[in-house]
Amino acid sequence: MDIAPFGLERWFAEYEHDAEIMLAESGIRSLDASRFDLDPGELGYVIPTNGDPEFRARVGERYDRSAEEVLFTCGTQEANFLSFLSLLGGDGGDHAVVVTPTYQALYSVPEAFGSVTTVDLEPPQWTLDVDAVREAITDDTAVVVVNNPNNPTGRYHGEEVIQQLYDAAAAHDAYLLCDEVYRLLAEDPLPPVASMGEYGLSTTSLTKAYGLAGLRFGWLVGDRSVIEAAWNWKDYTTISPSLFGQHVAKQATGRRETEILEENRELAAENREIVADWIDRHDLSWYDPVGVNGFVTVPDGFESSTDFCRTVVEQEGVVLAPGDLFGHDDYFRIGFGLPTSELERGLSYVSKAIVNRGESR
Structure with a gap:
């Protein structure tokens, strides 16, 4: 039996440890353990x-x-x-x-x-x-x-x-x-x-x-x-x-479930709107997602999704996921389930990478 290397996990292993912001995480931000009996x-x-x-x-x-x-x-x-x-x-x-x-x-x-x-x-x-x-x-x-x-x-x-x-x-x-x-x-x-x-x-x-x-x-x-x-x-x-x-x-999944899910859905909805506005400002596109993942078109001026994501993480310290890992090299995956202030800061760094590449062309 043989199995292919897990491309996304290998990408994370290369960059996640030293990055400042993780915009490729596919889940909602983590709850604090203090909210539960441990x-x-x-x-x-x-x-x-x-x-x-x-x-x-x-x-x-x-x-x-x-x-x-x-x-x-x-x-x-x-x-x-x-x-x-x-x-x-x-x-x-x-x-x-x-x-x-x-x-x-x-x-x-x-x-x-x-x-x-x-x-x-x-x-x-x-x-x-x-x-x-x-x-x-x-x-x-x-x-x-x-x-x-x-x-x-x-x-x-x-x-x-x-x-x-x-x-x-x-x-x-x-x-x-x-x-x-x-x-x-x-x-x-x-x-x-x-x-x-x-x-x-x-x-x-x-x-x-x-x-x-x-x-x-x-x-x-x-x-x-x-x-x-x-x-x-x-x-x-x-x-x-x-x-x-x-x-x-x-x-x-007991009496706290409604509170947890409502809180997380509200965060997802708020962050989705922030990302949608950012996408519009950069003339990009996506399919309006359910959840906290979006598949966004790669900006002009980059050779591939990997080129774009590598530029962003190496220049600005923000991890995104290349669409090539999902079979679509003209897209990248963004995760927006993290705290809103961190999301906004990460998007500002990605914007800087996009603008700098545009100015260098």
Whole structure:
């Protein structure tokens, strides 16, 4: 088995440590730990290792699923990884259809286990051609993969489109796996895919919408056979979810949830308007995103998205994500979930790099 290097993570490894401002982060700003009770008691494993049964039942209710159809994981990354391990290479086939551009793990991991056909969203509106997905599905397809809202574009595909995707997958006895890590940043979130029926799988975590990346706490929800297979694989990865993560997650998804999500949605909306005004001032464009990621056209005067992003970070100390890492070299990804004052300062530095390049031409 071979797997491609994770381009975005390698980019971050090169620049993030020494940069002044991170405008490539894809989640909302982190909450302070002081807002939660941090004492989970004895520091042992979570028992049972798939997660506290009562908490799993509470999460399952959100998806019209039982506790046995929920597996707690170390973030969405592990939830997705375990899903692919469980779905590919067995009787269901070793082929995946993945809607791109998207987070690299959603196509590189299944490609390492089997084969992948990608179906690209159509810029500049990043519309999803369901017919193209249907044509890509074969009798060997085990899973169709979509990230909704999408990373990096911020496109939120509507309920009708997702239902059509689900029907297309189910017609071939394939699952529809939806990475929904940004879903609760929407003002009116769609029903999760795992609530749509037997072939729906949802993955998410408290990382992006809740501002709790350091918990490393997420879950996979769906068909019991998939959950049991994923739990079997989890015995060989992290064994159990984080005890601290589960302890704080119970609080964050309990009585404090409405307050946290409203606060984060307000911050996302305020910052989105600031970025939209900045884009207009520089005669750039984007698709107005849901969440805290946007895919912006590269300014004139730069050879590529990498040239632009490297110039910005090396001259001004601001990290952006080159669109080339997502297969679109004429765009760059900006994350605007950080505190507003920090966002405004970062944008002013990026403006300086754009103006200086324009004056040097």
